[in-house]
Amino acid sequence: MARASKSGNFVCQNCGAVSTRWAGKCVSCGEWNTITEETDAGPAPGSGITRTTKGRAVTLETLQGGAAEAPRFSSGIAELDRVTGGGIVPGSALLVGGEPGIGKSTLLLQLTALMARAGRRTIYFSGEEASAQVRLRAERLGLADAPVALAAETNLANILETLSSGKRADLIVVDSIQTLWSDALDAAPGTVSQVRAATQSLIRYAKTEGVALLLVGHVTKEGQIAGPKVIEHMVDSVLSFEGDRGHTFRILRATKNRFGATDEIGVFEMGAQGLSEVANPSELFLGDRHSTAPGSAVFAGIEGTRPLLVEIQALVAPSNLGQPRRAVVGWDNNRLSMLIAVLAARCGISLAQHDVYLNVAGGFKIVEPAADLAAAAALLSSFCNVPLPHDRAYFGEISLSGAVRPSAHTGLRLKEAQKLGFSHAVLPATGDAGGGKGRLELTRLSHLKELADGIRPCD
Ligand code: TYD
Ligand code: MG
Numbered sequence: 098m099a100r101a102s103k104s105g106n107f108v109c110q111n112c113g114a115v116s117t118r119w120a121g122k123c124v125s126c127g128e129w130n131t132i133t134e135e136t137d138a139g140p141a142p143g144s145g146i147t148r149t150t151k152g153r154a155v156t157l158e159t160l161q162g163g164a165a166e167a168p169r170f171s172s173g174i175a176e177l178d179r180v181t182g183g184g185i186v187p188g189s190a191l192l193v194g195g196e197p198g199i200g201k202s203t204l205l206l207q208l209t210a211l212m213a214r215a216g217r218r219t220i221y222f223s224g225e226e227a228s229a230q231v232r233l234r235a236e237r238l239g240l241a242d243a244p245v246a247l248a249a250e251t252n253l254a255n256i257l258e259t260l261s262s263g264k265r266a267d268l269i270v271v272d273s274i275q276t277l278w279s280d281a282l283d284a285a286p287g288t289v290s291q292v293r294a295a296t297q298s299l300i301r302y303a304k305t306e307g308v309a310l311l312l313v314g315h316v317t318k319e320g321q322i323a324g325p326k327v328i329e330h331m332v333d334s335v336l337s338f339e340g341d342r343g344h345t346f347r348i349l350r351a352t353k354n355r356f357g358a359t360d361e362i363g364v365f366e367m368g369a370q371g372l373s374e375v376a377n378p379s380e381l382f383l384g385d386r387h388s389t390a391p392g393s394a395v396f397a398g399i400e401g402t403r404p405l406l407v408e409i410q411a412l413v414a415p416s417n418l419g420q421p422r423r424a425v426v427g428w429d430n431n432r433l434s435m436l437i438a439v440l441a442a443r444c445g446i447s448l449a450q451h452d453v454y455l456n457v458a459g460g461f462k463i464v465e466p467a468a469d470l471a472a473a474a475a476l477l478s479s480f481c482n483v484p485l486p487h488d489r490a491y492f493g494e495i496s497l498s499g500a501v502r503p504s505a506h507t508g509l510r511l512k513e514a515q516k517l518g519f520s521h522a523v524l525p526a527t528g529d530a531g532g533g534k535g536r537l538e539l540t541r542l543s544h545l546k547e548l549a550d551g552i553r554p555c556d
Pocket of ligand 1: 197200201
């Protein structure tokens with residue numbers, strides 16, 4: 098690789114930072130081998146960067162007036178509407194990110210087909226698959242009859258020309274933004290400058306014409322393809338499609354949303370008929386619970402405004418290693434270390450001679466601190482070899498002092514637990530049940546020690 102520059106910039110393909118010389122490591126994001134040289138051949142076509150010598154005064158407006166609520170249209174997929182904050186906003190740009198093979202193309206094909214059937218004009222530009230492949234998939238999903246306009250195209254100028262020459266569309270899908278290229282730029286497809294230029298042009302078109310734009314963006318760690326980080330700033334919403342390939346469910350999470358909240362999730366299940374919506378995810382996550390074994394506790398969690406019950410499994414086994422193993426799947430490693438330290442310091446239960454494994458069933462990832470109490474219950478249950486009662490759900494955050502702190506949405510959590518047949522909840526001493534108690538028996542704890550005392554077999 099030529100590392101001496103005569104002209105041009107060195108751009109990090111991970112974060113987009115520009116430097117004047119090549120380096121092995123990007124000083125901005127710390128990634129290795131992500132910096133490549135890009136020569137700038139002037140502004141991208143339609144990027145709007147024109148060099149005029151004199152500016153023009155713009156009219157200044159007030160915050161009042163205008164459209165009170167952004168007009169939206171339903172996507173026809175309730176879980177997607179929930180994540181986008183109530184539907185798709187015309188003229189907005191939405192980025193769907195996710196690992197290869199997670200189901201981005203499937204989701205967007207299903208979406209375009211549904212919208213087309215509902216009478217909206219939709220165009221699907223596939224940069225990754227040939228038209229025949231997309232057609233084959235549509236056929237397999239039973240969507241071949243939907244009047245979607247399809248094109249396999251990666252040239253940005255061709256796409257813009259197609260859009261401006263035909264009838265205005267309601268929804269455009271570009272799968273994926275990393276495959277687009279413009280010959281006005283020297284850089285290879287997938288590099289930051291290409292991706293940025295393509296995104297800019299498409300968003301400008303979408304905003305002026307009031308078309309909803311959905312972009313697919315790949316997430317790779319290798320830095321071969323520009324990470325969608327660069328375009329996250331440009332688009333109105335970023336949805337990340339997550340999931341474990343070993344499991345069938347997929348979670349759509351809004352990480353940025355200019356038109357709604359970002360804490361909602363949509364749950365889908367990938368099957369032979371493509372993605373189907375999961376209206377009650379708790380049932381999915383608790384479906385095959387083997388509750389008679391020690392080390393299993395059910396956590397009553399909240400994702401956005403939706404309660405979600407998941408099983409936390411722990412295995413605590415005597416260790417032969419000098420430094421015992423701690424392995425976590427679906428939860429934060431540091432939180433587990435903290436919990437083990439609190440158990441030792443505040444409850445006198447030392448796991449220093451034990452390997453500890455913690456797993457969130459179904460491949461789900463918990464981010465809430467309220468999972469502490471359920472994780473502690475699972476650990477204690479495995480450590481003492483005492484199964485927890487089958488009908489019990491746990492939630493509550495544990496502080497370093499061992500105190501159980503209140504969690505938000507107590508009522509919602511309790512209602513969901515009751516709905517799924519639980520009869521007993523273990524929760525923080527403070528916090529309003531908000532009418533969620535119902536017929537549930539409640540055990541209120543103020544300190545972790547009380548939980549430990551309840552589980553310890555020999556006491
Ligand atoms: P795809 O949408 O191509 O993923 P992405 O665009 O994110 O790379 O989906 C790929 C996976 O989904 C593929 O491995 C097979 C699986 N799949 C099903 O299980 N059922 C289906 O009906 C379809 C269309 C795909
Ligand atoms: Mg794809």
